Amino acid sequence: MVSSMTQTQAGTPLRPTGRNGRPIRQNGTAIRSLRMKGGWRTQAAFAEAVGISQQFLSAIEVEADGAPDDLLEAIAACLKVPVAAISRDTAGPQAGRNGTPILQNGPAIRALRNMDNWESQTAFARAVGISQPAMSVIEQEINSTTDSLLEAIARKLHVPVDAISRDIPAAQETAAEPAEPAA
Numbered sequence: 001m002v003s004s005m006t007q008t009q010a011g012t013p014l015r016p017t018g019r020n021g022r023p024i025r026q027n028g029t030a031i032r033s034l035r036m037k038g039g040w041r042t043q044a045a046f047a048e049a050v051g052i053s054q055q056f057l058s059a060i061e062v063e064a065d066g067a068p069d070d071l072l073e074a075i076a077a078c079l080k081v082p083v084a085a086i087s088r089d090t091a092g093p094q095a096g097r098n099g100t101p102i103l104q105n106g107p108a109i110r111a112l113r114n115m116d117n118w119e120s121q122t123a124f125a126r127a128v129g130i131s132q133p134a135m136s137v138i139e140q141e142i143n144s145t146t147d148s149l150l151e152a153i154a155r156k157l158h159v160p161v162d163a164i165s166r167d168i169p170a171a172q173e174t175a176a177e178p179a180e181p182a183a
Contacts, residue, residue, distance in 0.1 A: 018059070022066030024088075026075075030108045031086050032061045033163040034079045037115040050074050081111040088166050097143055104150055106139040108164050112157045128152050 018024050040046040047057040051074065059065035060075075067075070076083040085107035118124040125135035129152065138145050138153075145153075154161040 018063070018065035020059075020065045022068060024063050024066040026060055026063065026067045026072055027086055027088050027105065027108070027163070027166070028061040028063040029160050029162040030105065030164070031075060031079075033157075033159040034081060034086065034108070034111060034115070037112060037159075038079055046078065050078050079111075082107050084108075085111040100144040102141050102144050103147075103165055103167055104138055104141065104145050104153075105164050105166050106141040109153060109157070110139045112159060112164065116157060124156065128156050 035043075035046050040049075043057045043061070044054045047054045050057070050071070052071065056065065060067045060071075072083050072086060076086055079086070085105065088105075113121070113124050118127075120132075121135050121139070122132040125132045128135070128149070130149065137143050138149075150164065151161055154164055157164065
């Protein structure tokens with residue numbers, strides 16, 4: 001359960017804070033999806049490889065606790081993906097050239113596509129029903145995508161939409177809102 005929200009100095013959107021008091025930057029669903037596709041079938045084996053307890057990995061994957069930066073780096077290294085693929089933070093602007101917020105996690109889409117052995121970005125784009133340049137724009141996070149296209153990409157990758165989204169899950173946003181004072 002998320003206990004509170006944090007805000008960065010730059011005034012970027014509030015982030016939920018885990019039980020351990022750390023901001024939840026990781027995308028737990030992406031970590032789990034990449035772990036499973038990478039052949040790590042049990043949390044225990046992956047946690048041991050990363051150097052943490054299975055219980056802490058579980059809390060990270062369900063986003064009950066925030067992972068420190070060095071741990072996100074270790075998890076990404078073990079998964080052989082960039083940290084951006086397992087983070088809800090955007091590396092670039094918060095909005096695309098078209099002015100809409102970036103919802104997709106381009107590095108996660110690329111990593112999952114590669115793990116699924118798609119022969120090319122072009123072949124994957126065709127399977128989803130879009131052009132290769134459109135897929136490139138999505139993976140590079142130049143512009144945002146639609147919810148329906150994000151769902152189509154997730155279906156082709158056989159992962160939950162949340163695994164390829166930078167959006168904070170609604171359950172976390174609700175749980176992280178401060179309680180109304182009693183009247």
